[in-house]
Amino acid sequence: MTVDPTGKGIARPVVRIAEGGVAVGVALIILSLAIVQGFQRDVRELVVGFGAHLRVVAADQGRTQGTDRVAWSDVDTAALKMVPGVRHVQAFAQRPAIIETTEEVEGVIVKGLGPDADLDFLKRSLRMGRLPAFDAADAAMEILVSAIHARELGLVPDRKVRLLLADARGEIRPRVFTVTGVYETGLQEFDAEFVFCGLHHLQALSGWGIAARMLVSDRMVDDGPAVRCAEVTATGGSDRLRYEWTGVDWKGKGPHPLTGLGEAMVVVSDGGGTVPDTAWVVWDDGLSEAPEVRTAGGSSGHYVGGFEMRVEDYASLWTIADSVFFAVPYDLDVRSVVDDHPEMFQWLAMLDLNVELIIGLMVLIAILNMASALLLLMLERTRSIGLLKALGMADRPLMGVFVRLAVRILLRGLAWGNALGFGLALFQQSTGLVKLDAASYYLSEVPIALDLSRIALVECGILAVCALAMFVPARYISRLDPVESLRFD
Numbered sequence: 001m002t003v004d005p006t007g008k009g010i011a012r013p014v015v016r017i018a019e020g021g022v023a024v025g026v027a028l029i030i031l032s033l034a035i036v037q038g039f040q041r042d043v044r045e046l047v048v049g050f051g052a053h054l055r056v057v058a059a060d061q062g063r064t065q066g067t068d069r070v071a072w073s074d075v076d077t078a079a080l081k082m083v084p085g086v087r088h089v090q091a092f093a094q095r096p097a098i099i100e101t102t103e104e105v106e107g108v109i110v111k112g113l114g115p116d117a118d119l120d121f122l123k124r125s126l127r128m129g130r131l132p133a134f135d136a137a138d139a140a141m142e143i144l145v146s147a148i149h150a151r152e153l154g155l156v157p158d159r160k161v162r163l164l165l166a167d168a169r170g171e172i173r174p175r176v177f178t179v180t181g182v183y184e185t186g187l188q189e190f191d192a193e194f195v196f197c198g199l200h201h202l203q204a205l206s207g208w209g210i211a212a213r214m215l216v217s218d219r220m221v222d223d224g225p226a227v228r229c230a231e232v233t234a235t236g237g238s239d240r241l242r243y244e245w246t247g248v249d250w251k252g253k254g255p256h257p258l259t260g261l262g263e264a265m266v267v268v269s270d271g272g273g274t275v276p277d278t279a280w281v282v283w284d285d286g287l288s289e290a291p292e293v294r295t296a297g298g299s300s301g302h303y304v305g306g307f308e309m310r311v312e313d314y315a316s317l318w319t320i321a322d323s324v325f326f327a328v329p330y331d332l333d334v335r336s337v338v339d340d341h342p343e344m345f346q347w348l349a350m351l352d353l354n355v356e357l358i359i360g361l362m363v364l365i366a367i368l369n370m371a372s373a374l375l376l377l378m379l380e381r382t383r384s385i386g387l388l389k390a391l392g393m394a395d396r397p398l399m400g401v402f403v404r405l406a407v408r409i410l411l412r413g414l415a416w417g418n419a420l421g422f423g424l425a426l427f428q429q430s431t432g433l434v435k436l437d438a439a440s441y442y443l444s445e446v447p448i449a450l451d452l453s454r455i456a457l458v459e460c461g462i463l464a465v466c467a468l469a470m471f472v473p474a475r476y477i478s479r480l481d482p483v484e485s486l487r488f489d
Contacts, residue, residue, distance in 0.1 A: 005458075012185060015409060018373035021074060025362035026462070030356035030421030030455055032358045034226030037454075038447030040348045044314065046187045047344055048337055050111075050194055052308030054321055055340070059333040069208040069303040070332065071275070079327050080309060085320040087312045089101075090116045093202035093305035098164040099145070099195065104153050109193045112202035118310065122183060122196065129157035129181030134198050137431050141201055143177040146191040147184035155179050167207035175205065186438035199304065209299030210236040212268040212277040216291050219255050228280045228291070229255035230264070234302065243363070258291060275299035275413025328440040359458060366413070366466055371473045378473075391453060399474040406470040410463055418459075425450060 072091075073258040080089045093112040097248035098105055112120070115135035122131055125478045127147060143163070145155050155161065164172050177197065185191055203209075213232045219229045231254035234241050243253050243407040258265075261284055269276035271434055277299045283291035308410045311320050317336055325334045338345045428434055438444045 014376050015155070015373045018369040019409055019413040019416065021369040022366045022410055022466075023416035025366050026414055026417025026459065027298050027421035027424065029359055029362050029458060029462075030418070031425060032355050033233070033455055033458065034425045034448045034450050035446055036355050037451055038449035039441075039443065040351060041449050042447045043344075043348060044337075044441055046185050047190070047341055048310065048398075049125070049185065050187075050190045051337060051340065052316065052317055053311045053317055053337050054309040054324055055306050055335045056309070056324065056328050056332050057306035059331050059336060063086050063323075063333050068305065069206070070306050071303055073302070074329055074332065075307055076327070080307065080324060083320060083323045083327055085311050085316050086309050086324070088118050088310045090114065090118060090308050091199060091304040091306075092117075092308050093199055093206060095167075095206055095305075096164050097166065097195075099149065100162040100164060101153050101155070106149060106153060108149070108195050110163065110202060111194055111196050111201035112305075113196060114199035114304075117199075124203050125183040125185045127182050127184045129179070129254055132197055133235065139200075141175060141177045141196060142180045142197065144181050144196040145179055146181055146194065147182055147196065148188065148192045150182045155182070157181055165202075165205050166435055167205060169207055171207070173205050173207075175201075186442045186444060188439065188442075190411055198397035200301070202302040202305070203303065204298065206279075206300065206303075206305075207454055208274075208303035209235045209269065209301070210241070210268050210277040211300065212266065212279045212295060213295045214281050214295060215277040216256075216258070216281065216293060220410065228258045230258055230283075230291070230293075231255040232266050232268065232279060234268045234277065236298070237268075237270035237274045239270040239274075242269050242271075243267075244269070274376060275302040359462075363462055363465055364461065366410075367469045370406050370466055370470060372410065374402055374408060374473045377405065378402060399471065403467065403470045406474075407463070414463065416457060422450070 005298075040187075056070065056075060058068060077089050077091075080086060091114050095110050095112045097108050099108050100106075113134045119131060119134070122144065128150075132142035132144050141444055143161065145153075145161075149155055153161070157179055159177060162174055163177050164174050167173055179333050183191075183196075212232055215231045215233060217229060217231070218226045232243060233253070234243075241253075243251075244267045245251070246265045246267070248256070248262060250264065250266075250268050258281070263280070263282045265278060265280045267278050278296040280294045281291050309320075309324065312319060317338075321336055327455055328334065396458075425448050428446055429450075432445040434446040436443050436445055
């Protein structure tokens with residue numbers, strides 16, 4: 001039987017409406033998938049930008065003194081870079097602090113980055129000034145603040161601020177930093193917390209290592225005349241400090257008299273396995289010439305807060321995390337960005353439920369539209385159906401004819417829907433015409449991420465479900481009596 005799929009009479013506009021309904025529904029599904037996936041991708045990248053996909057940190061971080069540090073020698077960064085899926089590895093440090101001006105104070109988290117840091121995220125977010133010198137160990141004390149800090153504290157590039165940092169012992173170490181730039185990401189919860197500086201500054205201020213200094217001054221010894229003496233002062237370490245002298249018969253930190261000619265070296269260590277530090281003094285009779293004093297510069301540079309890793313594919317995050325876990329020592333832990341920010345990622349995951357509801361509603365509307373159009377087509381063809389049944393044609397082949405007609409209408413609706421949905425998505429992706437309030441949505445414009453495989457899978461599912469659903473109205477044919485159908489007008 002040859003039947004015009006658009007019908008005739010009243011069925012024609014109904015069929016057009018059904019095609020239009022399918023087209024609009026498919027376009028909405030495409031846009032919903034693209035926007036939600038784009039939103040999840042962009043917000044996830046913002047969160048990852050402040051940290052990384054994976055972090056290697058101390059397993060008992062923060063529970064006892066000295067456990068917020070990781071020794072460079074404990075982690076083979078070359079092995080981490082060789083883990084399949086890992087794109088970048090960088091060292092970092094992170095400390096709580098108070099940023100202070102003459103007018104205001106604000107609690108912040110200071111994050112230190114080194115010369116191996118991936119700075120693309122901060123470069124994209126920079127709104128004023130420049131980035132600090134992350135790659136120079138002898139650079140001035142510079143800091144990058146957020147637009148929120150700039151507004152609340154009146155900060156601009158080149159302004160001095162006082163930073164009060166807590167070291168590993170909980171002691172406050174005030175330092176003066178120079179603001180070099182202002183960044184803004186739109187993720188206000190994070191912008192309000194993070195400021196950035198060079199990793200070497202946090203290494204020195206965190207008290208993770210031992211810093212020994214040799215002081216030379218004139219002192220009285222045993223109530224006698226003043227003589228030049230050397231004394232060692234040391235900070236850091238996780239236990240009571242020990243002083244081991246070489247070249248002299250001295251004990252403890254001093255002061256020790258510098259008499260005659262001599263040279264002495266002291267190694268300062270603790271009982272907690274901290275990398276020791278060394279200081280030297282060379283003197284000539286202790287009075288005529290100033291002694292030569294040298295230090296190793298402290299052992300804080302041997303420690304970092306941990307290592308951050310960024311991966312190629314977020315979908316493989318858990319597989320990569322397992323591989324990294326077996327590539328690091330047992331006393332280190334591997335944490336994912338989801339572990340660190342579970343609320344944020346639970347919220348992003350809930351957005352998928354919205355898309356599923358939209359898809360379900362659009363499929364239901366498409367089924368109702370197609371069922372209405374199919375019933376009208378069968379009503380208009382009642383006499384033809386009765387004639388064919390009278391000639392001996394079975395119900396099932398007749399039902400198949402109308403189901404195929406419904407599928408043709410569905411395919412036309414899918415074609416128009418794809419053209420409309422992809423056209424609008426690509427237009428928004430290229431122009432960013434539709435804007436968002438970044439304070440509410442974290443992003444300044446509607447994001448688009450087109451996952452063609454997922455869209456194709458959803459459309460195939462829609463086609464299959466709607467086609468199967470068309471067998472229900474097609475059963476109307478089995479209720480038709482051939483004699484009554486031939487009389488139908």
